[in-house]
Amino acid sequence: MMSAALKRIIKSGWRDFKRNNGLSVATIFIMVMTISLVTSLFLSQKTFNFLIVSLEDKVDMAVYFTEEPTNEEILTIQAELFHLPEVKKLEYISKEEALAKFTERHAGEEVIMESLAEVGGNPLLSSINIKAWEASQYAAISAFLDTASFNDLIAKVDYSQKKPVIERLFSLTSNINTTGIVLSIILALVAVLIAFNTVRIAIYNSKEEIETMRLVGASDWFIRGPFMVQGIISGLWAVLITFLIFSAAVYFLSPKVAIIVPGLNLSSFFFSNFLVILLLQLAAGVGLGVIASWLAVRKHLII
Amino acid sequence: MIFMISFQKVSKTFQSRLKPIHALEEVSFEVQPGEFVSIVGRSGSGKTTLLKLLLAEEDPSSGAIFFNDQDIHQIKSDKLHKLRREIGVVFQDYKLFPSKTTYENIAYVMEVMGASDREIKNDVAKVLELVQLTDRKDSFPEELSGGERQRAAIARALIHRPQVILADEPTGNLDPYHTRDIIKLLVKLNEMGTTIILATHNQEVINSLEKRVITLEEGKVIRDEKKGRFAI
Numbered sequence: 259m260m261s262a263a264l265k266r267i268i269k270s271g272w273r274d275f276k277r278n279n280g281l282s283v284a285t286i287f288i289m290v291m292t293i294s295l296v297t298s299l300f301l302s303q304k305t306f307n308f309l310i311v312s313l314e315d316k317v318d319m320a321v322y323f324t325e326e327p328t329n330e331e332i333l334t335i336q337a338e339l340f341h342l343p344e345v346k347k348l349e350y351i352s353k354e355e356a357l358a359k360f361t362e363r364h365a366g367e368e369v370i371m372e373s374l375a376e377v378g379g380n381p382l383l384s385s386i387n388i389k390a391w392e393a394s395q396y397a398a399i400s401a402f403l404d405t406a407s408f409n410d411l412i413a414k415v416d417y418s419q420k421k422p423v424i425e426r427l428f429s430l431t432s433n434i435n436t437t438g439i440v441l442s443i444i445l446a447l448v449a450v451l452i453a454f455n456t457v458r459i460a461i462y463n464s465k466e467e468i469e470t471m472r473l474v475g476a477s478d479w480f481i482r483g484p485f486m487v488q489g490i491i492s493g494l495w496a497v498l499i500t501f502l503i504f505s506a507a508v509y510f511l512s513p514k515v516a517i518i519v520p521g522l523n524l525s526s527f528f529f530s531n532f533l534v535i536l537l538l539q540l541a542a543g544v545g546l547g548v549i550a551s552w553l554a555v556r557k558h559l560i561i
Numbered sequence: 562m563i564f565m566i567s568f569q570k571v572s573k574t575f576q577s578r579l580k581p582i583h584a585l586e587e588v589s590f591e592v593q594p595g596e597f598v599s600i601v602g603r604s605g606s607g608k609t610t611l612l613k614l615l616l617a618e619e620d621p622s623s624g625a626i627f628f629n630d631q632d633i634h635q636i637k638s639d640k641l642h643k644l645r646r647e648i649g650v651v652f653q654d655y656k657l658f659p660s661k662t663t664y665e666n667i668a669y670v671m672e673v674m675g676a677s678d679r680e681i682k683n684d685v686a687k688v689l690e691l692v693q694l695t696d697r698k699d700s701f702p703e704e705l706s707g708g709e710r711q712r713a714a715i716a717r718a719l720i721h722r723p724q725v726i727l728a729d730e731p732t733g734n735l736d737p738y739h740t741r742d743i744i745k746l747l748v749k750l751n752e753m754g755t756t757i758i759l760a761t762h763n764q765e766v767i768n769s770l771e772k773r774v775i776t777l778e779e780g781k782v783i784r785d786e787k788k789g790r791f792a793i
Contacts, residue, residue: 475646
């Protein structure tokens with residue numbers, strides 16, 4: 259009995275969807291816009307995160323030692339630093355390694371190489387490069403180094419020189435995050451309201467039909483059901499269309515994006531997050547269709 | 562005496578911005594099973610309001626309406642559809658579903674009642690034959706003439722064999738030929754045992770019927786005659 263009613267509701271929803279094709283196409287079009295916006299916000303958020311992470315990755319602080327520490331001292335210093343929750347990565351660079359890197363970096367610059375030869379020997383200091391998880395954490399690491407047990411071995415910490423850059427980066431990333439979240443919420447809300455109103459107007463057109471259905475004895479669910487089915491069908495079509503548009507767009511735009519943001523493979527990100535994106539789109543499309551239809555019909559059922 | 566429908570001192574007042582409108586005032590009458598009752602009166606006399614109250618589309622301001630001993634305005638809104646399944650309605654403006662064919666419009670009422678596909682197929686075919694619309698079963702309402710639409714609306718009202726059919730000005734939009742056709746159909750249904758309540762201001766129809774007539778004037782019952790004639 260129940261399954262027969264459900265079958266009729268689905269059949270009726272599908273039939274009405276086909277017969278009201280003009281309205282259905284308009285609803286799908288608006289839904290495609292909404293889902294596209296939600297998907298774009300998701301992808302931009304991921305791109306911003308990637309940018310922030312790659313910017314933060316470029317920032318580090320170096321601790322230079324007065325003399326070449328012994329192996330034992332290096333291990334102790336590394337162990338103490340690793341105890342700090344802010345520390346993500348440590349890299350010890352000996353005097354020799356520092357010289358080799360310096361020589362390699364300035365290989366073509368005669369003046370610098372001649373100056374180095376004139377100074378004689380190896381004027382560079384051994385150091386430990388420290389990477390924190392976030393730009394905001396370098397201040398805490400610097401404060402620790404000021405009171406560390408191996409402080410007498412430290413010649414200098416380059417935090418004070420890098421501090422303005424790090425602080426600026428920290429403020430920039432935090433601003434991008436806050437603006438991104440606020441903007442996403444506002445845009446998503448606008449998109450949802452537009453889609454909701456489209457469904458509401460479509461159902462408003464059937465206001466008299468809904469009234470007649472009530473008067474001939476249809477239960478609320480029998481009235482509401484076909485509209486919800488139409489909402490689901492519109493949502494599914496919209497998801498399919500949006501997904502195809504985005505797949506093609508990502509495939510063709512990915513190489514261009516990689517030029518602007520080196521290291522970012524949008525295509526690989528999109529297809530490796532295939533399920534998450536599809537679920538997000540389904541939640542946006544089908545969820546919107548069902549909830550909007552349910553609420554819009556409910557208004558006409560209250561008599 | 563067994564009454565199917567009983568109006569007991571029913572009043573209905575609509576609040577408008579200027580002054581309250583008393584659509585019905587202390588209306589009382591009973592209808593027995595199998596009766597054919599015509600409700601007559603000028604436009605605005607309260608005929609449509611009376612039918613709307615019976616269908617629980619409006620609530621009375623005071624008084625009570627009983628259908629098979631049940632006070633219909635005490636029924637919870639989520640159970641109202643069960644009452645409405647006992648009543649068939651024919652509207653003046655037909656109120657057919659524009660996106661459904663004649664067949665689907667008629668079948669809809671049986672679908673909501675949970676009839677099987679086979680029952681629907683058999684019964685709709687019979688009713689289509691009764692209202693002479695078999696060859697128009699796949700047409701949409703906009704493709705039907707006024708008379709055909711009204712016959713389709715009557716078919717939809719009777720398909721589930723309701724105890725009573727309410728017909729609100731069913732001939733209001735029809736020419737005399739189609740009017741006679743529709744009234745003949747209603748009389749035939751009444752002879753088959755269905756109670757009919759017909760709201761109309763068509764003098765010719767009332768006088769030809771020679772059935773019970775309740776006359777309304779400014780929301781009050783001014784006459785209730787067994788074999789009444791149109792007299793306003």
